[in-house]
Amino acid sequence: MATTPDIVRICRELIDLLPDEALERARESRPDLRGFGVFPVYAPVEIIHAAGLMPVGLFGAGNRIELSHAEARFQSFICSIAKSTLELFLGGHVQLFEGAVFSSICDVARNLASLVKRNAPGQFIDYLHMPQNMYSAQSSAYTRAELNRFRTNLAAHLGRPVADQAIAESLLLYNRVRRLLRAIYDHRRQNPCSIAAADLFAVAMAGTRMMPEDYLPLLANFFDQVRSTRVRARDGVRVVIEGAFCEQPPIGLLETLEAGGCLVQDDDMMIGWRLFTQDIDGDGDPLAALAEAYLRESVYTSVRHDARRPRTEGLAQRVRDAGAEAVLFTPAKFCEPALLDYVLFRSKLDKDGVPHLKVEFEEKMWTYESVRTEVETFAESMLFE
Amino acid sequence: MSSIVSTVVNRIEIQAQQKLKELLRACFVNLDEAARAPERRVAWCTSVGPCEILTALGFDVYFPENHGALLGARKLSQHLIPRAVGVGYCAESCSYMTSDIGATLAHASPLREVYGIDGPPKPDVLVYSTNQCREVQDWMSWYGRRDGAPVLGVCPPAHLGEVTRAHIEFVRGQLRHLIEELERRFGLRMDDRRLEEVVDRSSRASALWRQVLDTAQARPSPLTFFDGVIHMAPVILMRGSTAAIDYYVTLLAELEARVRDGVAAVPDERFRVYWEGMPIWPKLRELSTKFFDLATVVAASTYCNSWAFEEYDGGDPLLWMAKTSTEIFINRDEDTKEAFLEEMFRRFSIDGVIFHNARTCPNNTNSRFGMPQRIRERLGLPALVIDGDLSDARFFSAAQTLTNIEAFVEQLEEQAR
Numbered sequence: 001m002a003t004t005p006d007i008v009r010i011c012r013e014l015i016d017l018l019p020d021e022a023l024e025r026a027r028e029s030r031p032d033l034r035g036f037g038v039f040p041v042y043a044p045v046e047i048i049h050a051a052g053l054m055p056v057g058l059f060g061a062g063n064r065i066e067l068s069h070a071e072a073r074f075q076s077f078i079c080s081i082a083k084s085t086l087e088l089f090l091g092g093h094v095q096l097f098e099g100a101v102f103s104s105i106c107d108v109a110r111n112l113a114s115l116v117k118r119n120a121p122g123q124f125i126d127y128l129h130m131p132q133n134m135y136s137a138q139s140s141a142y143t144r145a146e147l148n149r150f151r152t153n154l155a156a157h158l159g160r161p162v163a164d165q166a167i168a169e170s171l172l173l174y175n176r177v178r179r180l181l182r183a184i185y186d187h188r189r190q191n192p193c194s195i196a197a198a199d200l201f202a203v204a205m206a207g208t209r210m211m212p213e214d215y216l217p218l219l220a221n222f223f224d225q226v227r228s229t230r231v232r233a234r235d236g237v238r239v240v241i242e243g244a245f246c247e248q249p250p251i252g253l254l255e256t257l258e259a260g261g262c263l264v265q266d267d268d269m270m271i272g273w274r275l276f277t278q279d280i281d282g283d284g285d286p287l288a289a290l291a292e293a294y295l296r297e298s299v300y301t302s303v304r305h306d307a308r309r310p311r312t313e314g315l316a317q318r319v320r321d322a323g324a325e326a327v328l329f330t331p332a333k334f335c336e337p338a339l340l341d342y343v344l345f346r347s348k349l350d351k352d353g354v355p356h357l358k359v360e361f362e363e364k365m366w367t368y369e370s371v372r373t374e375v376e377t378f379a380e381s382m383l384f385e
Numbered sequence: 386m387s388s389i390v391s392t393v394v395n396r397i398e399i400q401a402q403q404k405l406k407e408l409l410r411a412c413f414v415n416l417d418e419a420a421r422a423p424e425r426r427v428a429w430c431t432s433v434g435p436c437e438i439l440t441a442l443g444f445d446v447y448f449p450e451n452h453g454a455l456l457g458a459r460k461l462s463q464h465l466i467p468r469a470v471g472v473g474y475c476a477e478s479c480s481y482m483t484s485d486i487g488a489t490l491a492h493a494s495p496l497r498e499v500y501g502i503d504g505p506p507k508p509d510v511l512v513y514s515t516n517q518c519r520e521v522q523d524w525m526s527w528y529g530r531r532d533g534a535p536v537l538g539v540c541p542p543a544h545l546g547e548v549t550r551a552h553i554e555f556v557r558g559q560l561r562h563l564i565e566e567l568e569r570r571f572g573l574r575m576d577d578r579r580l581e582e583v584v585d586r587s588s589r590a591s592a593l594w595r596q597v598l599d600t601a602q603a604r605p606s607p608l609t610f611f612d613g614v615i616h617m618a619p620v621i622l623m624r625g626s627t628a629a630i631d632y633y634v635t636l637l638a639e640l641e642a643r644v645r646d647g648v649a650a651v652p653d654e655r656f657r658v659y660w661e662g663m664p665i666w667p668k669l670r671e672l673s674t675k676f677f678d679l680a681t682v683v684a685a686s687t688y689c690n691s692w693a694f695e696e697y698d699g700g701d702p703l704l705w706m707a708k709t710s711t712e713i714f715i716n717r718d719e720d721t722k723e724a725f726l727e728e729m730f731r732r733f734s735i736d737g738v739i740f741h742n743a744r745t746c747p748n749n750t751n752s753r754f755g756m757p758q759r760i761r762e763r764l765g766l767p768a769l770v771i772d773g774d775l776s777d778a779r780f781f782s783a784a785q786t787l788t789n790i791e792a793f794v795e796q797l798e799e800q801a802r
Contacts, residue, residue, distance in 0.1 A: 075742070075753050077477065107518070107747040110544040111754040114719040118755075127718070131555070132515055132540030138558030145551045146542075305515075305522060305540065336478065336747070340523045343473035347530075 004225040007218060008199045011206035012251070018064055018093045019056050022209040026054055030211070037100030038208070039085065039109065040246045041303050042272035043128065044290055046174050047151050049212065050166035051158055053098055057208025057273065059248050060084035060363055065091060073115065079334045080363035081247035082108045089116050098158065099124030101150065104132070105246065105303035106336050124157035126150055134295050134306040143291035151287065164286055171282040171289065173212050180219045181207075181274045184226065189265050189322045192238060193231045197264035198254040204270045205248065234263075237379045240324040241267035242315060242345065245301045247332035249361045256368040257328060257359070260375030261383065265322035271301055302337040311341060312348040319354060326382060328375075329358040355382060396677065397648060399612060401636040405619070408632055412622055413500040419445035420506030426571065427506045429528065431521045432621050433691065433713055434514040435539055435706055437587050438564055440625040441580040442573050447506050448622055449524065452496070453481025456488055457666030457776030459495045466777060480745040480776035482524040489531075508532055510567065514539045516716045518748035537566055541711040546718045548711055556707035580702050583625040588697035588705070593633035594620040595693035600640040601684045602733055605649030607640045610660045610683035611673035612650065620692045651682040656797045657734055660686040661726065662741030663749050667778040668786075675787050679794045685733040687714055687726070688749075715749055722751060723759065730766060737767040737797050739790075744772065744780040767800065769793040 002010070017025060023035040036053040038045060045055040061084035069090040070083040088094050100123070102113035110127065117125035129146055131139050155162045181204060188195045203222055207215045239262045248269055258264060280293045300306070300314030319327060327349055331338030342358065349356045357378045359371055419425040428444035430436045436446045456462045462480055465487030470476050472490065474483050488494055494504035511525040511534055522538055529536035539559045542552050564575050594617065600607050608616075616636060623629040642648075658676070660683045665672060676683055694709040710716075714725055730738070738760060740752035747753065757768040771789060774780035 073755055077744070078753070104543045111719070113544075115754050118719075127544060129542035129545065129552075131542070132519075133538070133555075133559050136555070136559045136562050138555045142542075142551060142555040305519075305538075307536075307538070334477070337519070339475040340478060340520065342475075343523070344526070346473045 001225075002218075002221060004199075004222065004229060007222045007225065008202055010218070011202040014209040015202055015205045016062070016064070017209060018061060019058065019088060020093050020096050022056055023054060023096045025209075026211055026214070029214070033211075035094075035097040037094055037097055039100060039102040039112070040081075040272050041103070041105050041301055042130070042275050042294070043101045043103060044147055044150065045273070046167055046170040046286070046290065047147065047154065047162060048101070049170040049173070051154055051160075051162045054211050055208070056097070057205070058085050058088065058094075058100060059205070059208070061088055061093070062250065062363055063366065065093070077334050078108055079247055079332050081332065082112045084363055086112060086115060086119075089120050094120070094123075097123060099126065099154075101126045101128060103128040103130050108336070124154060126153060130294070130304075132305050134304070135308055139295055140288070140291055143294055144285075144288050147287045147290055167286040167290075168282040170212075171280050171286050173216070175279040175282070176216055177207060177212050177219065178274050178276055179279060180216070180223055182277075184219070184223050185266065185274075187223070187226060191231070192236075192263040192265045193233050194226055194229065196255075197241070197258055197267065198251045201248070201251065201254055201267075201269050204274065208270070208273060235383065236261050236263035237326050237382045238263050238265050238322070238324045239326045239328050240265060240315075240319050240322050241269065241328050241330055242318075243302070243329045243331040243335070243338040243342070244269045245271045245303065245338070247335060247363070249330050249332075250363065250365050252368055253330070253359070253361050253365065253371065256372050257375055260372050261379030262326075262328065262375060265324045266318055268301065271299065275299060275301075302341040312344050315345050316348060316352060319349075325355070326378075327354060327356040329356060331358070331360055333360050333362040396650070399608065399616070399636070399639060401632070401639050402615070404632060404635060405616060408623070408628060409618060410500055411628075413496060413502055416445055416447050416506045417500075417502035426509040429508040429511040429525065431513045431517065431525070433517055433710055434512055434521075435560055435563060435710070437580065437583045437625050437702070437706060438560065438567070438575075439512060441583045442564075442567055442571075442575060444510070445506070447508070449485055449505065449528075450481050451618070451622060452488070452494070452505055453485045453776055454664075454666050455495050455499075456484040457481075457778075458669065460667045460778060461488070461493070461495065462667065462776040463779050465491055465493065477745055479518070479520040479524070480774055482520055483745075484776050485524070486527055489528075508534045510534055510570070511536045512538065512563065514541065514710055515543070516541045516710050516713055518715075518746075520748075535566075535570055537563055539563060539710070541707075541716060543716055544718050545711065545716060546721055548708070552711055553704065553707045556711050557701075557703045560703045560706055577702075581699075584697050584702035584705055586627060586630060587625040588694065590620050590624060590626075590629040590633060591692060591694040592696050593630060593637055595690070597633055597637050597640060598685065598689055598693060599732075600637070600644055601682075603644040604657070604734065605647065605651065605654040606657070606682045606684045607643035607648060607650055609650045609673065609676070610664075610686045610689065611669055611676075613686065613689035614664045614669065617689050617692060624692075649682075651677055651680060653680045654682050655679075656681040656736045656794060656801075657684040658682065659684070659726070659730060659733065659735045659738045660688065660741065661738055661751055662688065663743045663746050663775040664688060665741060665743075665773040665781060666776055668773070668781055668783065671783060671787070672790075675790055679791065681794055681797070683739070684735065685729055687729070690729070691715065719751075719754065719756065723756065726760070727764065730764065735766065736800070737769070737793060739793070740768060740770045742770050742772050744774045745777060746775050767793065767796050
């Protein structure tokens with residue numbers, strides 16, 4: 001059985017792979033496997049998996065590639081995930097993929113989808129119009145219709161059906177993955193010293209670089225190891241990370257936050273891949289079940305609006321559930337949804353007396369000294385108050 | 386250098402403008418009175434939001450985007466935006482929103498000086514549609530929290546290519562839900578007949594507005610984009626009223642007379658340009674003067690056409706509202722937008738296109754993802770991208786932009802040879 005450091009090392013290697021490289025790795029045991037890109041925040045990976053493809057998260061390219069083509073097509077004030085994701089396509093790093101799916105999260109994403117579509121001939125590039133209105137009487141029917149449209153078009157592209165039965169089976173598989181992730185996050189909330197934020201991030205993100213069948217045992221092993229390992233408690237400000245729901249922070253930033261004196265109890269990283277609060281019932285119509293889960297059994301994010309469940313309440317609840325003392329906002333630079341929500345969240349936290357700090361990041365961030373100073377000052381101001 | 390000679394011909398003003406001023410004054414004074422009268426209710430609504438429902442239910446409707454534009458046009462935005470930044474807004478978020486919120490925080494409004502009223506009327510309810518952007522939701526919610534007023538919204542699917550029956554039904558259902566919410570919260574009852582009448586008036590005003598804009602197909606054009614952004618006020622602020630219809634009947638008659646008499650908005654019109662994107666409100670005069678001096682008419686725009694909806698021909702008014710508000714340009718994918726633009730270029734005999742890259746309005750900026758290049762390549766039309774902003778003048782460099790426009794017109798000259 002692999003040890004926790006072994007698993008973390010494997011995961012860190014995996015998340016550093018470009019999409020085609022991740023697929024090549026998976027092909028070592030499944031030679032004919034094809035990939036399908038999933039741009040954050042959420043996409044119905046079950047449909048993709050049921051189509052016999054490997055859903056691969058498109059989270060940009062970190063420091064792995066230079067932006068030579070994408071810079072020419074974007075303004076300077078566009079988030080880095082958009083630029084490097086386009087570069088992945090233009091630079092031929094997504095060639096082994098049947099296509100990719102984007103969704104209605106922000107203006108940049110919608111234009112990125114068009115741009116990718118134009119520059120990826122032969123690939124199936126789709127854009128999901130996920131509902132922004134969660135409580136209309138038509139929301140369920142609409143969401144199911146949209147998921148079905150995606151299924152139908154994907155099947156047409158592949159030239160083979162994507163059956164309900166296959167989707168139902170994938171649902172059960174992803175239910176198990178998400179259940180384990182929920183359990184690990186629960187464990188971390190209770191024992192923040194047991195898992196470093198950067199390690200949990202790597203483990204959660206590795207699921208976007210593997211087939212779920214292969215990811216499950218690794219995740220289960222990790223959970224077993226973490227649960228059975230005794231760790232020494234250390235002092236620190238218990239925090240929740242908010243704002244990294246789309247572009248993911250560099251791992252160095254997460255290490256810096258904890259090195260600066262914070263203990264991460266909860267976060268919204270990789271949230272689209274662990275969106276649901278409970279298992280989805282796979283019996284009956286799987287697309288209807290997925291639609292209902294999206295509308296009713298999912299956590300808040302800054303790219304969805306549910307008038308009955310304000311996001312400010314969602315964050316307040318997350319802080320309470322985690323027993324956190326403070327919130328670290330980590331929006332990606334130029335991330336409109338995160339920056340708009342920062343106003344709401346900040347006002348709510350001020351009202352509730354919860355201290356907070358904003359630390360913006362971008363992909364090619366490589367020096368963390370100033371962030372560390374800021375975080376240390378923030379943590380010390382709380383610890384020694 | 387160019388052979389352009391600065392003209393000394395004065396503009397011939399559009400006569401209806403005087404009537405427009407009176408109409409706008411009456412509109413804002415009425416809103417102010419509504420806000421003060423306990424028995425009346427004020428609803429705030431986004432510019433392409435479901436205002437017909439609000440009017441039919443008896444609300445007086447106020448459009449905060451107009452205030453954002455006014456703050457920009459009066460060059461106040463750059464002084465007010467820092468107030469919004471102070472409460473957490475990003476300086477690069479929608480400058481309509483940040484300048485309007487900044488104005489409220491600073492207790493400042495040009496409505497006082499212009500119309501002698503206190504400022505924007507206090508809302509009883511705020512209603513948005515995200516068919517234009519998500520920011521309107523945040524904007525309305527800020528006031529909702531401040532004033533303790535309910536915030537209700539409609540969220541059509543965005544970035545659509547083909548608009549399907551499923552999309553329309555989804556939006557129609559949301560409109561029905563909106564009516565139920567308003568009825569429940571305010572003890573009202575929708576009169577379906579009245580809604581049909583309001584939608585019919587709205588559609589008629591919109592159709593007349595389209596005819597007004599279409600007069601610019603004539604050569605020389607009787608109006609420019611810079612006239613359009615002024616005269617479009619009634620189709621936004623008074624949609625659903627007879628006043629808007631009457632105004633456009635008058636304006637259309639004047640413009641048709643201009644066409645008959647060969648009266649040019651830009652004397653000696655040489656080139657015809659299309660404006661894609663938001664107006665640059667703080668710099669309208671400078672830009673208008675520059676094009677005038679270059680004998681180039683900005684004959685058509687996407688922006689002014691945003692309120693030129695298809696006609697209502699009876700039937701379910703909610704279906705019309707759902708369809709028109711979902712099909713609008715800003716809510717469509719790139720291919721649909723390009724097809725629309727191509728048709729506009731043809732109809733208005735366009736020689737070149739100007740894309741305004743509005744720094745704080747990504748949703749209504751179409752130059753960031755290769756469209757100008759594609760239009761150049763596919764249609765052979767010269768395209769110029771200018772950097773600026775709808776309200777925040779700090780993002781606009783006059784010297785650079787005006788020089789670029791001069792060079793662009795020189796390019797049109799070269800092409801014409």
